[in-house]
Amino acid sequence: MSTDEPRAGPSTPGTKRSRWDVDDMPSEQPQKPVAKKRLKSKPPPDSQSPASVPSSAHVSRQASMERRPAHSIYVPPRTFHPPIVPSRSVYCYERLNSIEEGSYGVVFRARDKETGDIVALKKLKLEEEKHGFPITALREINALMSCKHENVVGIREVVVGDTLTQVFIVMDFIEHDLKTLLTVMPAPFLQSEVKTLMLQLLSAVAFCHERWILHRDLKTSNLLMNNRGTIKVADFGLARRYGDPVGVGGLTQLVVTLWYRAPEILLGATTYSTAVDMWSVGCIFAELLLKEPLFQAKGEIELISMIFKLLGPPTSTTWPEYQTLPLAKTVNLPAPHPSQLRQKFPYITTAGVDLLSQLLTYDPEQRITAEEALKHPYFSESPYPKHPDLFGSFPSAAAGEKRQKPYRSPPAPARAPDYKLLTEFDMP
Amino acid sequence: MASVSLYPLASLEQIEKSPSREDGLSEGLEEDLRAFGCKLIHQAGVLLKQKQVAVATAQILFQRFWFVTSMKQFGIGDIGMGALYLASKLEECPIRMRDLINVYDLLLQRTAHTLAVQTTSPHKGEFKYAPMSYFGNTFYDLKDALVVAEMQILKRLGFQVHVVLPYGTLVNYLRVLGLTSREDVCSRAWGYLNDALQTPVYALYPVPTIVSAAILLTTRFLGIPLPSTPPNCWWELFDANWEDVWSVCGYIMRLYRPRPLEDQTRVLGMVSKKGVRQWLEDNPPSRST
Numbered sequence: 208m209s210t211d212e213p214r215a216g217p218s219t220p221g222t223k224r225s226r227w228d229v230d231d232m233p234s235e236q237p238q239k240p241v242a243k244k245r246l247k248s249k250p251p252p253d254s255q256s257p258a259s260v261p262s263s264a265h266v267s268r269q270a271s272m273e274r275r276p277a278h279s280i281y282v283p284p285r286t287f288h289p290p291i292v293p294s295r296s297v298y299c300y301e302r303l304n305s306i307e308e309g310s311y312g313v314v315f316r317a318r319d320k321e322t323g324d325i326v327a328l329k330k331l332k333l334e335e336e337k338h339g340f341p342i343t344a345l346r347e348i349n350a351l352m353s354c355k356h357e358n359v360v361g362i363r364e365v366v367v368g369d370t371l372t373q374v375f376i377v378m379d380f381i382e383h384d385l386k387t388l389l390t391v392m393p394a395p396f397l398q399s400e401v402k403t404l405m406l407q408l409l410s411a412v413a414f415c416h417e418r419w420i421l422h423r424d425l426k427t428s429n430l431l432m433n434n435r436g437t438i439k440v441a442d443f444g445l446a447r448r449y450g451d452p453v454g455v456g457g458l459t460q461l462v463v464t465l466w467y468r469a470p471e472i473l474l475g476a477t478t479y480s481t482a483v484d485m486w487s488v489g490c491i492f493a494e495l496l497l498k499e500p501l502f503q504a505k506g507e508i509e510l511i512s513m514i515f516k517l518l519g520p521p522t523s524t525t526w527p528e529y530q531t532l533p534l535a536k537t538v539n540l541p542a543p544h545p546s547q548l549r550q551k552f553p554y555i556t557t558a559g560v561d562l563l564s565q566l567l568t569y570d571p572e573q574r575i576t577a578e579e580a581l582k583h584p585y586f587s588e589s590p591y592p593k594h595p596d597l598f599g600s601f602p603s604a605a606a607g608e609k610r611q612k613p614y615r616s617p618p619a620p621a622r623a624p625d626y627k628l629l630t631e632f633d634m635p
Numbered sequence: 636m637a638s639v640s641l642y643p644l645a646s647l648e649q650i651e652k653s654p655s656r657e658d659g660l661s662e663g664l665e666e667d668l669r670a671f672g673c674k675l676i677h678q679a680g681v682l683l684k685q686k687q688v689a690v691a692t693a694q695i696l697f698q699r700f701w702f703v704t705s706m707k708q709f710g711i712g713d714i715g716m717g718a719l720y721l722a723s724k725l726e727e728c729p730i731r732m733r734d735l736i737n738v739y740d741l742l743l744q745r746t747a748h749t750l751a752v753q754t755t756s757p758h759k760g761e762f763k764y765a766p767m768s769y770f771g772n773t774f775y776d777l778k779d780a781l782v783v784a785e786m787q788i789l790k791r792l793g794f795q796v797h798v799v800l801p802y803g804t805l806v807n808y809l810r811v812l813g814l815t816s817r818e819d820v821c822s823r824a825w826g827y828l829n830d831a832l833q834t835p836v837y838a839l840y841p842v843p844t845i846v847s848a849a850i851l852l853t854t855r856f857l858g859i860p861l862p863s864t865p866p867n868c869w870w871e872l873f874d875a876n877w878e879d880v881w882s883v884c885g886y887i888m889r890l891y892r893p894r895p896l897e898d899q900t901r902v903l904g905m906v907s908k909k910g911v912r913q914w915l916e917d918n919p920p921s922r923s924t
């Protein structure tokens with residue numbers, strides 16, 4: 208391996224660096240300290256030159272990374288790593304109003320006393336924890352921290368109250384959730400708007416899956432939307448890291464709100480994967496088109512029969528593994544009939560129906576992935592996706608601008624930790 | 636692995652003045668206590684048959700913790716226990732509180748026994764574990780300490796508990812250097828990475844630097860020449876710079892230096908914060924320096 212090949216790529220700093228310095232020195236003055244800094248072993252913390260870090264640290268980081276050919280993009284300079292910073296106190300925020308309350312805890316709207324930013328504070332329920340800090344909350348925080356994306360709700364920090372049982376996740380405040388919006392909107396989203404929303408959702412889901420995170424509770428009430436036409440995936444309370452193969456003990460079936468639950472979970476699979484999120488995406492797609500949830504079932508049995516009725520019962524070609532699933536024997540299949548998707552959605556194009564049927568595919572192996580769905584022809588045919596800036600704006604219920612009573616959807620499944628320790632006693 | 640993951644590293648101020656040193660512990664003693672705390676985590680991990688990824692994660696969280704907290708405030712035993720409990724959840728292989736507490740109880744008893752043999756009663760005989768009593772308070776005391784420790788680690792690390800382990804990087808780098816066929820190289824470098832977990836380096840330097848140090852020590856030990864004269868230095872391939880790599884090597888090699896019995900013994904009595912406070916009383920820091 209020789210390092211003095213001129214075209215040896217970004218991992219050969221020695222030669223590249225000097226050439227780059229010579230090239231750029233006369234034209235771009237402010238970049239020079241950045242290049243210099245990297246050469247030093249330990250730059251003092253104040254050498255973070257203001258020229259290279261203008262306004263938003265995030266953007267400039269990416270920008271200056273691109274300007275650093277000498278460093279591998281996988282190895283950011285030492286100074287880019289955050290320092291070890293303890294949690295701040297919740298009293299750094301001023302409480303405004305509560306947004307919603309769920310099984311996981313309460314969400315408040317609050318103002319950062321220092322910057323004046325409006326944020327959402329999610330208080331974690333930590334009473335009566337027998338196993339220390341709940342693993343589900345850890346997963347949520349870790350998932351949010353590792354999924355920094357335009358269409359994933361941004362986590363700012365985790366703050367603590369006076370006692371050890373008060374922990375709050377600080378997130379960006381987003382005006383709407385898609386479910387409330389769908390109920391108060393006078394007319395459903397236009398095709399062009401649906402495409403934009405779906406592209407955003409799919410890119411967020413693809414991003415999470417790429418980082419080995421399953422969301423496991425995608426639904427319209429967990430999709431937040433701001434007044435600038437951008438949706439953000441929120442509530443990673445059921446999210447977890449997955450592996451290939453899945454770790455010891457498998458995964459729990461107690462995930463995903465019923466209406467959005469994939470058939471393999473309903474039938475008791477413990478080795479499901481990213482495809483469960485894609486089924487939920489399919490349900491959300493249908494809901495955006497219909498302006499109401501696709502499968503409004505009261506129980507699991509009803510849900511299965513609704514799915515079979517709409518899509519036709521699974522066959523040995525559409526779902527080869529069907530018979531091997533734990534609960535398959537307990538379900539009676541209806542008489543074979545073809546999928547009713549076209550009849551249910553008469554107004555969308557053939558490409559639209561095709562995408563929907565690929566998302567609502569029985570066999571998880573054959574179901575489309577987020578990465579593939581992003582390239583689906585549906586998004587490149589007329590009408591084209593609408594630019595987010597052209598979306599209308601609505602009064603925000605969460606900010607208390609207008610109160611509406613949304614219809615009730617069933618709650619997320621109870622958050623039993625999906626390891627077997629719960630059944631064991633922690634007492635002598 | 637498409638994303639650049641930015642795990643927290645200690646800032647320059649945190650490195651220069653660690654909270655324990657502010658409280659009067661000497662640099663060497665803090666280093667010894669860090670190493671001993673990590674050995675306890677490692678031993679507990681082995682006894683619990685826990686996965687190495689969880690043990691390594693625990694040790695790295697433990698090392699980070701002492702850049703924001705003094706050993707006068709929390710004991711290395713309690714925090715080690717909390718770190719292992721937390722890391723096991725983070726790595727999706729949770730352990731039972733009771734098992735962890737039993738194992739730590741054994742390790743603490745063994746430490747106390749070794750200390751007694753080496754200081755007060757040299758004829759105490761072999762170590763015999765006395766299981767905690769069914770109605771005693773030992774279990775509940777340790778359980779409370781464990782819950783507090785876990786929460787304190789989370790709080791003081793600002794819930795930034797993302798850890799990147801070095802093993803995958805080592806495999807890649809050895810492949811780049813064409814050294815994967817040498818089994819002795821692989822296992823020795825791997826060993827250095829594991830031993831480095833007893834030092835603060837994972838909270839000080841990015842992974843590529845630490846891995847380069849492990850490779851440097853290995854190739855020097857086995858006498859394998861690699862291009863090392865500027866401008867063709869192999870570590871530059873991995874974006875490491877010489878001073879940092881050399882410093883990490885120093886941290887690792889210091890673990891192997893022969894220690895007088897006195898130094899080996901003094902950490903045994905300082906597993907709890909009580910022990911640290913007692914030591915600080917007996918050895919008041921000289922404020923003049």
